[in-house]
Amino acid sequence: MVVISDIIVQGVQMLLVLLLAPLLTGYVRKIKARLVRRQGASIFQPYRDLLRLMRKEVVLADNASWLFRVTPYITFAAIWVAAALVPTFATGLLFNWTADLIAIVALLGSARFFLALAGMDVGTSFGGIGSSREVMIAALAEPAMLLIVFCLALVAGSTQLSTVAHFLASSYVGLRVSLGMALVALFMVAIAENARIPVDNPATHLELTMVHEAMILEYSGRHLAMIELGAFLKLLLYVSLIACVFFPWQIALYGSGALSYTIGAGAYIVKLALAGFLLALFETATAKMRVFRVPQFLGAAFMLGLLGTLLLFVSRSF
């Protein structure tokens, strides 16, 4: 019985992230539009976009190899597996011991690795520029992310995400300097990883401002749908990560009844809405940086993560 309910919770979680991800992106776009006094598309527009793309035929460049065709599925799968391992409304998922936070970071790294390769596959300059900048950003964002993981792991005594969330939700951790630093750093990394405004513009089609968009320039049809869905999922993953680690209020603990699961799910939706609103506000209020300002931005995140980790090495009470 227990196993069956575990599997149900895990399955609900996987479907939930998949269904909610486009909604979150649509919601952020809507808020951004309203903030600049535009009407904006419906928040369900991303779903329609995905369906439209799936029904279209794929136009493949003459030079595209098999790698180009399998990459969308690999990246989507890697991101979906990573997103399924982040607790959203409940901790103690069935398969949470398959991968810890470090592995989740590495899974996202795999997705990026293949996407960057696909960007170089067709052999246009745009793909190259996108991949080249993407790996430069990743080379700084990934270590920053790992240091944030170290920070959390030293506070919670584990790199297992469910255990971390459980620990931070159930005991009185209090305000800690190191966790504050980790939160700021994680926010910066999330901005960079999701190609949001100060680092990269998700809505641009001006060549010189593109990073992520330049990589996937050659994609079309169902391949593009998969990549877009992966990008939506990634945003949801980072928001869920921040929510479950730093704001674990009302998250259902393992083995609690259906009622607390429902409450947890409701709280999760509220958190998403709040996070999406803040993200839209932040994006509207800032301007995009030059590409070579990004290393400084991410270097700050890296240093914050390192400082937090150092403080915890000095004393566990920070």
Add this chain to the structure above:
Amino acid sequence: MSAVALQMVCIAGLLGLAVLAIALSRSKTATAVIYGATLAVSAIALIGALRGLLGGATDATTLTLPVGLPWLGAHFRLDALASFFLIVVNLGGASASLYGLGYGHHDPAPHRVLPFFPAFLAGMNLVVLADDAFSYLLCWEFMSLASWALVMAHHREPGNAKAGYVYLVMASFGTLALLLAFGLLAGPAGDYGFAAIRAAQHAPYAATLVLILMLLGAGSKAGLVPLHVWLPLAHPAAPSHVSALMSGVMTKVAVYGFIRVMFDLLGQPTWPASVVVLFLGSITAVMGILYAMMEKDLKRLLAYSTIENIGIVFVSLGLAMAFQANGLKMAAALAFTAALFHALNHSFFKSLLFFGAGAVLTATGERDMDKLGGLIHRMPLTSFAVLVGCVAISALPPFNGFVSEWLIFQAVLQSPELPQWALKIMVPAVGAMLALAAALAAACFVKTYGVTFLGRPRGTAAETAAEVDRFSLTAMFILVALCLLAGILPGLAIDALAPVATQMLGSRMPAQAGQPWLSIVPIAESRSSYNGLLVMVFITATASLAVFIIHRFASHALRRGPAWGCGFSDATPAAQYSGVSFAQPIRRVFGTLLFHARDHVTMPPPGDVRPARLRIELHDLVWSGMYAPIADAVGFLSTRLNHLQFLTIRRYLSLVFATLVTLLLVLAIWS
């Protein structure tokens, strides 16, 4: 026949093959005969070593031969640590021999390679088995000379003579350091057997000196920064299967020497020693991968990446030393096992990548990645194998590189237990350096694979490439399978390494075989666990599900057309991103400081038809700051002392007399 005797018979067989190769040097069949026989002998030695490690035969077997120093004899001993490194050596040897069966046929001068190949393998096997200082040094030097001969195999190619010279100088320097280290270890009594050294008490100053000398000796062979300069010259100069052995295996033999002395012969490591090792290891990891990022020659890039991985292994060993010195047994076992596992993994994927580079070299005759491209269409199997190698070396799940780096990160997270402040401050920084190195490695191999195998061909060599022969492909795909297996079943490897940790540290990691679903749990499940098998199953399942659903319910129409490229599509292949341009952002972020990198762009004025030029200036600060001054000083002294060659007989006699008087005076004052 005891286990060590079997290994010695195999070594004798390899040496016999070296002699046979000289005899056969002019015959057509020599290549096939020698590589085939080397494959067979390596396989036997590998099975013997595997039996020793997995069969639980943890008690060492010894063998004494009546050669070497007359009062000592030559001692050989096979224990758990030696068994593990014999596995690394012979697995590398077997795969390189298999690869050589195909690759060797393209060699313009096989008689320059064939005799030294088995000799080199024999030398590495002997170093691992040696049980007294004299045999150890003799075998070490034999290994260095055999590999030097292989580096010089194609001595007419530009740059190879310099590579051989630098290698010879550095190897001699390293052996000198080892000689002094063993002299200190043997103490005033001068007993050179390892058993006696183990039993002796070493003074603290001797232990410190031995650490420094071992870092110089083993570190120069392994490629620790700043002793790494010979490695990117020598490794690529050898034929590709030998490059694989030098990078994947010989560096591990150096690591073996370091472990043997630090953990075994010296007794307990001390914590200040671990600070030095951690510092050097982390610098090596980051510098190595940054050098690789700047490099456009395929094989040199792989050699630089070896430097990075050796840095990671040394960081892990440094952590093990720190934990062991403070009596944190479990954490020490974790870090030590992680170091060995990473050494094993690195030998897998580095050999694989060198084989891939060799295949590219065979097919195109080109090592400069900026002249290649589009090989994925021409060499589908090779490009698949190399892709796996690139994913594994970038430490991405579910392959093996990720597992060992994950274990090292878990060891880093154990470090707040350490009492010393120096280590408390040091280890987080080292963890950050490791994270940086891992991320840069992924960037570096995106560049390598993307520029070499993807895109459009940048020259006729790449356009006309053809797939390589079956032997090479078989060797590559065996390594692909090993990379995957070690990544999804790491628990088995960790359990197999337990006897080594027990022998060196007196503790081991918890048994992994009984974990549900074949997970690995380094300390306790509440702390952390990882399951490569399930990660792979999940990714495969979700990807297949996505493919199935889309192709079943949505469109599966497909049309080929010219590339879009924002409408700008008739550019020449030369307009693609090359390796140099791909690395430009990272060169600008990191290289400005570390390599004094500058881009000089000369744009002709409007109306001028000259092409614009981009010149990139990079300085190897280690070379110009350390090696060049030494070389200059040696040159300066030599020219000064040159005058002594042209003296008259009277002056020579007075010189001799003056020396005699001086020495007598010194003696008189001394006593």
